[in-house]
Amino acid sequence: MATAIVYTEFGGPEVLTVTDVAVPPPGVDEIAVRVEAAGVNPIDAKLRAGRRASPALTGPRRVGTDAAGVVSAVGDDVDGFRVGDEVVIFGASGTYASEIVVPERDAQPRPPGVSAEIGAALGVPVGTAYQTLRSLAVGPRDTLLVHAGSGSVGQAVIQYAVLWGARVVATSSERRFDRVRELGAIPVAYGEGLADRVRALAPQGVTAAIDAAGTDEAIEVSLALVADRDRIATLVRGRDAASFGIRAFSGGSPRPLSAIEQGWRREAMPVTLALLAAGRFSVELGPAFPLADAPAAHQAVEDGVPGKITLLP
Ligand SMILES: NC(=O)c1ccc[n+]([C@@H]2O[C@H](COP(=O)([O-])OP(=O)(O)OC[C@H]3O[C@@H](n4cnc5c(N)ncnc54)[C@H](OP(=O)(O)O)[C@@H]3O)[C@@H](O)[C@H]2O)c1
Structure with missing residues (x-):
């Protein structure tokens, strides 16, 4: 089991609750990751508040797209990662959690010296x-x-x-x-x-x-x-x-991103990790909250607290 943040109705930060979720074994081309930090983005708060279009809520909805952690299991046909590898996760689903299973393509190796909080701050x-x-x-x-x-x-x-x-x-x-x-x-x-x-x-x-x-x-x-x-x-x-x-580009636009634009969004991660490793890119971190304090983290993002806010499971 893992701990995850969910909401079952749109509303203020208080609709975010902690729950236990099963973690399935990773399938083909998937990896399981023990999350060390999850990035909090304004879009997470907008979706939670119902201020951005999203499917009707039919059950608990997970939160978050960005994270960093350590690979805890690998599925069949995964060739880029091994258990114990430090990774950055981006464009995933439900990263406000203690453990997640994601497609291999949503992960990149985290270079030495790039902390979990910095890694989690990058994706969006x-x-x-x-x-x-x-x-x-x-x-x-x-x-x-x-x-x-x-x-x-x-x-x-x-x-x-x-x-x-x-x-x-x-x-x-x-x-x-x-x-x-x-x-x-x-x-x-x-x-x-x-x-x-x-x-x-x-x-x-x-x-x-x-x-x-x-x-x-x-x-x-x-x-x-x-x-x-x-x-x-x-x-x-x-x-x-x-x-x-x-x-x-996104931000409520009725036009979805083109394949080329999506490709650039993905390309950004390896490029940025290489720049970070070379000391040529800088990330300003804001406060880090325990995972269970996700409501306070969302309040902070809505209050405009400076720096990237993260959640630590
Ligand atoms: N379209 C997309 O794909 C996409 C992706 C990511 C983010 N976004 C959106 O882009 C926005 C910024 O995201 P973020 O992650 O950078 O947020 P952020 O880190 O929370 O930064 C918000 C910034 O807004 C500035 N600000 C506040 N009031 C302002 C004003 N009246 N005029 C100009 N700037 C003002 C703040 O500046 P000071 O602190 O200096 O006051 C702060 O730097 C959010 O609305 C987010 O949802 C869209």
Whole structure:
């Protein structure tokens, strides 16, 4: 048996409860993983609250897509992993648990020196950031504006874009300016007058924008500063993107990700693990909560507590 977090109705963080679940032996191409840390993403809270489309609840629903841990069993035909291997899990289902069984393809070897909490922090943010930058073809000739640059997705966006030669202006609260600067971006405070502040910081113009904030301001300022609407993407206002003539990748968009976009989301993980191992990528951790305190972890993510929040079984 394992311990897992589930909900049986949509609602506030309090609908998350701890339960015992059976762990089946891993099947063909599957591995069982003893979870050391699970990543908490805003989408987990949005789904729990019923604020993102999901199937009707017909029984207890598991939570979480990202984790890190140690392989505890391997199924038939698994050739990439052995019992005892340290792994990162991404794009899986129900990672808020003490043990999970996942397809081999949802795991990557965790390099020495990459802690379980760091590993669990990667999946959704790095996949989203990497894919969005690839989709917008951001490169050395670009000045990129990223909204919510201090968040988990924003920090990954900044780091890839800087690595790929772009100049980056990133919005955040002033208390987060140092972190944004440390990653190689020019920080700018969100709020009234944003467009003028960005113009002053980027007199050469802004060529692409990524909205990880979801505010009207983020959309309006992006539209005011970037001439080519195909180079503006929202990750939060997917439902409204078409009416603004901009692009959206998930975030409530009615358009599913293409096979190429999904491929980029997966490609991000080995790329990022290699960068981490080389000391060329940085993850800001927030508070870690015991697994049973999943409601407090969701409250923290909804309160905007800085850094990636994790759950420790
Ligand atoms: N489409 C997708 O596939 C996808 C994937 C991942 C995430 N997302 C969405 O992207 C958003 C960010 O995710 P995350 O994991 O980066 O969240 P996060 O780590 O919780 O960061 C949230 C960020 O929002 C910033 N923020 C708060 N109020 C703001 C405002 N008025 N204007 C601009 N920024 C503001 C905060 O900045 P300060 O702390 O500096 O105030 C913080 O950095 C979430 O809505 C999430 O659901 C979408």
